[in-house]
Amino acid sequence: MAPAFLNRLTDSSALSLGVLGVGNIGMVHLKSAVAMxxxxxxxxxxxVPENRQRTERAGVPRTYDDYAALLDAEDLDAAVVALPPFLHAEAVERAAEAGVDVFVEKPLARSTEEADELLETARQADISVGVDHTLRYQPDMVGVKEAYDGGSVGHVPFASITRLNDHPLGRPPAxxxxxxxxxxxxxxxxxxxxxLGVHCFDVLEWLFGDLEIRDAATGKTIETDVEDxxxxxxxxxxxxTTITLHCGTYQWEQLPEVNTRLRLEGVTGTISNEDHMPENFYAGAAKSALSNVASRLTSDEPAVFGPTFYLQAHYDALADFCEAVREDERPPVDGAVGRRTLELTERAYELAAADADADGVADDEDADPGTPEVTL
Known part of the structure; x- marks a missing residue:
């Protein structure tokens, strides 16, 4: 790794990259890029000062406490936007002013309206927008697509996908x-x-083409302002194909070992992503977990990036974007894809709200039937 890193410092053809936001996922992107x-x-x-310190320990020469200051000061080819969603549009606007292509963490924006404004800003500045929809880069999902496209199970009348993750509050008690x-x-x-849903929408349209949402429901297992x-x-x-999707960010006692399950029920057989998991997946995950626990106990830096199952997908997605920038081509997962997942999300929210309103009316009618009209 060291010789390759030294070569990059003297290679004028290397893509000059900045990372805006180096929290959890931002550090994954940063360490992915450092490894390229x-x-x-x-x-x-x-x-956050601690995040900047981690970045410096990862070998990045300069850090800033404000992403706008970085964009003003640095001569970049591209930037990773790993800021909270409410800052995505503003960050892309500042990058557009600097003529810098952007790789934006999902969701692309908070709404299709905001996404449209973001993409128009990028279009006018002639900068590329890529979106970090990594599910399609996971080897198990690639295996499902290859098997499906190869016709191994014939027509697929039904499919299901579940994607789960831990809640922002973490394990109980918070x-x-x-x-x-x-x-x-x-x-x-x-x-x-x-x-989580935007990832699922992306991989499902990657498999089956345009989706139409028929119904949706949302719920909360704990009292927060957003659905979990x-x-x-x-x-x-x-x-x-009829498809069901379930996604949940739960306050787990124990996290699931595999957080995404995709199953295609074909007329001549079934395709499951579990059939395409690496043989050493569980052993590798356990080894990484033990290594990171040991690092924390010794005050060393946990191995945020490694070419492991999930993190390799992030690496490949960013590498594809960087290659497109280098070749002056459209990113393979671009802003239009990111906007489309938001469009499907908004439709699901609309249907879920309509169903909730209808249920509320029905419950009110059941609770208070009123006085019946009597005709003599």
Whole structure:
């Protein structure tokens, strides 16, 4: 790794990259980029001093406490926007002013309206927008698509996908207050549908083409301002497939070992992403977990990035974007894809709200039937 890193410092053809926001996912993107042989991470920005210190320990030469200051000061080819969703549009606008292509963490924006404004800003500045929809880069999902496209199970009348993750509050009991924005619908754009559902919508349209949402429901397992569970019923007209989606950000006692399950019920067989998991997945995950626990106990830096199952997908998504920038091509997962997942999310919210309103009316009628009219 060291020789490759030294080569980047003297290679004028290396892509000059800045990272805006180096919290959890931002650090994954940063360490992914540092590991790339043809990318030079020249600077990173974060308002939290501890995050900037981690960035410096990762070998990034310059850090800033404000992403706008970084964009003003640095000569970049591209930037990773790993800020909270309510800052995405503003960050892209500042990057556009600097003529810098952007790789934006999902969701692209908080709404389709905001996404349209963001993309128009990018279009006018002639900058590229990529979106970090990484589910399609996971090897198990690639295996499902290859099997499906190869016709191994014939027509697929039904499919299901479940994606789960831990809640911002962490394991119970919550002993530390999380950042405020994930639990603020105005800041995040929503709850589990925005956090996890957009990934599912992306991979499902990657498989089956355009989706039509038929029904949806959202719920809360704990009292917060955003949903932590959502279920969506869809149809893919192109393939005649009915699909159910469930996503949840739960306050787990124990996290699931595999957080995404995809199953295609074909007329001649079934395709499951579990059939395409690496043989060493569980052993590798356990080894990484033990290594990170040991690092924390010894005050060393946990291995945030490694070419492991989930993190490799983030690496590949960012590498694809960087290659598109280098070749002056459209990113393979671009802003239009990010906007489309928001469009589906908004439709699901609309149907869930309509169903909730209808249920509320029905409950009121049941609770108070009123005085019946009597005709003599």
């Amino acid at each position: 042989p043809d990318v030079e991470v020249v600077a990173a920005a974060d308002a 002993d530390e207050a999380p950042p405020g924005w994930p639990l603020d619908p105005d800041a995040a754009g929503g709850g589990s549908l925005v956090e 569970a959502a279920t969506v019923l869809m149809e893919a007209p192109e393939t005649g």
